[in-house]
Amino acid sequence: MNTSEHTRSQSLPARGDPIAPRFFRAIAEGTVDWESWHSNGGEVLWVNQAVERFTGYSPRECLEMPDYPLPLIAPEDRDWMEIKLRGAAAGTTENNVEFRVLHRDGTMPWMAVSWQPMNDVDGTPLGFRASVRDIIEKRRLRELLRLQNEHLEQLVQERTARVAELEKHRAKMQQLAALGELAAGVAHEINNPLAGIRNSLLLIKRNLSTDIKHFDKFDLIDREIDRISGITHQMYQLYRPSQQQSTQFSLRQTMDEVISLSQPLARKQKVDVAVDFVSLESANELESDQVTLREGELKQVLLNLVHNAIQASAAGQSVEVNIRTMKRFVNIEVVDQGYGIAPEHLQQIFDPFFSTKTEKVGEGMGLGLSVTRSLVEAMKGTIEVQSKVNKGTRFKLTLPRCLK
Numbered sequence: 509m510n511t512s513e514h515t516r517s518q519s520l521p522a523r524g525d526p527i528a529p530r531f532f533r534a535i536a537e538g539t540v541d542w543e544s545w546h547s548n549g550g551e552v553l554w555v556n557q558a559v560e561r562f563t564g565y566s567p568r569e570c571l572e573m574p575d576y577p578l579p580l581i582a583p584e585d586r587d588w589m590e591i592k593l594r595g596a597a598a599g600t601t602e603n604n605v606e607f608r609v610l611h612r613d614g615t616m617p618w619m620a621v622s623w624q625p626m627n628d629v630d631g632t633p634l635g636f637r638a639s640v641r642d643i644i645e646k647r648r649l650r651e652l653l654r655l656q657n658e659h660l661e662q663l664v665q666e667r668t669a670r671v672a673e674l675e676k677h678r679a680k681m682q683q684l685a686a687l688g689e690l691a692a693g694v695a696h697e698i699n700n701p702l703a704g705i706r707n708s709l710l711l712i713k714r715n716l717s718t719d720i721k722h723f724d725k726f727d728l729i730d731r732e733i734d735r736i737s738g739i740t741h742q743m744y745q746l747y748r749p750s751q752q753q754s755t756q757f758s759l760r761q762t763m764d765e766v767i768s769l770s771q772p773l774a775r776k777q778k779v780d781v782a783v784d785f786v787s788l789e790s791a792n793e794l795e796s797d798q799v800t801l802r803e804g805e806l807k808q809v810l811l812n813l814v815h816n817a818i819q820a821s822a823a824g825q826s827v828e829v830n831i832r833t834m835k836r837f838v839n840i841e842v843v844d845q846g847y848g849i850a851p852e853h854l855q856q857i858f859d860p861f862f863s864t865k866t867e868k869v870g871e872g873m874g875l876g877l878s879v880t881r882s883l884v885e886a887m888k889g890t891i892e893v894q895s896k897v898n899k900g901t902r903f904k905l906t907l908p909r910c911l912k
Contacts, residue, residue, distance in 0.1 A: 533554070536554075536556050537556050537557055539556065539558065539639075540558060540641075541558060541639045541640060541641045542555075542556065542558045542559045542561075542562045542563075542619075542639070542640035542641070543555070543556040543558065543637070543638070543639055543640075544556070544559070544570075544576075544577070544637075544638050544640075545626070545635060545636075545637050545638075546596070546597065546635045546636050546637075546638065547634075547635040548597065548633050548634070548635050549597060550593060550594070550596070550597035552570065552571060552576045552577070553635065555567040555570045555571060555576075562609060562611075562617075562619065562640060562642065563580050563609055563610075563611055563612065564611050564612025564613055565580065565612055577593075577638075578590055578593075579610070580609055580610055581607055581608070581609065581610060582607070582608035582609065582610045582616045583610070584608070585607040585608050589605075589607050592605060596623045596625075596636045596638065597635075597636065599625045599633065599636075600623075600625075601623065601624045601625065602622065602623060603622040604620045604621075604622060605620065605621050605622070606618060606619070606620050606643065606647075607619060607620075607621065617642065617644050618642075618643050618644055618646075618647045619640050619641065619642060619643060620640070620641055620643045620646075621638055621639065621640045622638070622639050623636050623637060623638040623639070624636060624637060694740075695740035698736070698740045699737070699740050702733060702736060702737060702740070705733065706730070706733050709726065709729060709730065709733075713726045752802040752803075752804055752805055753802070754800050754801055754802055754910075754911045754912060755800065755801075755802075755803055756798055756799070756800045757798070757799065757800075757801075757803045758797050758798060759785075759797045759798070759799045759831065759833065759838065760785055760797040760831075761797075762803060762806065762807055762810070763783055763785070763810065763829065763831065764783075765807065766807055766810045766811050766814060767781055767783060767814070767829075769811055770811065770814045770815060770818060773815060773818050773819070774818050774827075777818050777819070777821060777823065778823035778824060779818050779821045779823070779824075779825055779826065779827060780825075780826040780827070781814065781818065781826070781827045781829070782826060782827070782828050782829070783828075783829045783831065784828065784829070784830045784831065785797065785831045785833075786830075786831070786832050786833075787832075787833045788832055788833065788834050796833055797833060799833070799838060799907075799909055799910070800909070800910040800911060800912070801887055801907060801908075801910075801911050802883075802886075802887060802911070805883045805886070805887065806883075806887070806907075808879075808880075808883065809880050809883050809884060809905070810829075810840070810842075812876045812877070812879070812880050813842040813880065813903050813905075814827065814829065814842060815876075816842075816876065816877070817842050817843070817844035817846070817901070817903075818844075820844050820846030820847055820848075820900075820901060821844050821845060821846040822846065822847075825844070825845045825846065826844075826845065827842065827843070827844050828841075828842075828843045828844075829841070829842050829843075830843065833909065834909070835909065836908065836909050836910075837906055837907065837908060837909055838905075838906070838907045838908075838909055839904065839905070839906055840904070840905040840907070841902055841903065841904050841905075842902070842903045843900065843901070843902045843903075844900050844901055845899075845900040846900055846901065847897065847898060848895045848896050848897040848898055848899055848900055848901055849893070849895040849897070849901055850897055851897075854893060854895060857877050857893065858877050858878055858880075858881045858891075859878065884905060884907070887907055887908070887911050888907075888908055888911060889905060889906055889907035889908065890905070890906045891903065891904070891905050891906075892904045892906075
């Protein structure tokens with residue numbers, strides 16, 4: 509080894525065996541770390557060959573650098589590393605101090621340096637030894653771990669929010685179930701005296717002449733009794749389990765009946781109702797509209813949605829009913845161009861006794877959509893709503909093709 513390439517003006521002090529300096533230098537040259545020895549004043553005395561692999565500079569170039577190793581340190585880390593090196597010259601010891609090297613190729617890989625003072629056998633200070641190792645892989649794994657921790661924290665936050673949302677939904681469902689049970693009880697209690705009133709009214713009507721004053725009010729009273737009966741029936745359906753059995757029927761024919769029942773209201777509102785029926789997955793056109801569901805309940809659902817759409821529409825507007833049958837599911841959309849639903853009300857429209865009709869059209873007890881959702885969910889389906897104020901509303905039903 510040519511020691512003139514590794515020293516400036518002096519060799520490391522040694523006592524005893526003259527082979528010792530060469531022996532210890534051979535050990536230092538054989539390490540994979542970047543090793544350097546410094547005098548008590550911090551001046552570099554020797555640098556091993558590994559420095560070229562770490563920095564792109566040879567040991568000779570390093571020894572000729574003023575203020576070594578500062579020119580090899582990234583500018584962002586240079587000032588505070590200079591303070592650290594002063595401490596090393598003063599006799600301090602530190603381990604794994606991380607910094608960035610300014611490589612000859614322009615890159616700035618991460619390194620970690622450790623240093624400790626060196627003394628001879630008598631305890632006389634000889635300077636300090638610094639050892640630098642590559643921590644690029646360590647930093648990469650640390651960053652990967654940080655990203656994984658952030659992802660895990662995000663998942664925990666999302667799961668916590670989801671649990672809170674589910675708990676909120678559960679509490680709301682319990683409240684609605686209690687309200688539905690109460691409504692069903694009230695409906696049951698109202699129906700009995702209501703039937704007595706109607707029967708008594710019919711007996712009185714039969715024994716009166718049609719010429720008496722206000723005889724026509726009997727028909728009005730009868731219609732109002734029907735309306736009360738309809739409301740109590742809806743209240744009862746909020747809680748009562750379905751008693752209907754699934755049967756096979758033509759969805760197209762059922763929809764035709766719904767449109768026929770809706771025509772009086774449509775004519776009154778001067779609104780057109782159109783149906784678009786498409787079979788997306790059917791080899792047999794004759795069976796394309798066949799479903800196995802609870803026909804009466806589905807008819808009630810469709811009639812309620814179509815009536816709502818007509819009532820929400822202005823004269824001259826139209827209501828569209830789009831039906832798409834697939835192999836396993838049926839999608840039904842009821843779309844209007846009416847006044848829409850305010851965003852703050854969208855989450856409440858399926859709640860019992862909540863209605864937007866009271867202000868807009870002067871009617872509605874807020875039970876129709878609650879009953880509609882209960883009937884749809886009882887048939888293992890879903891109902892979704894999209895709406896924009898003054899743009900219209902779209903209700904989308906997804907039902908199984910066959911309910912058993």
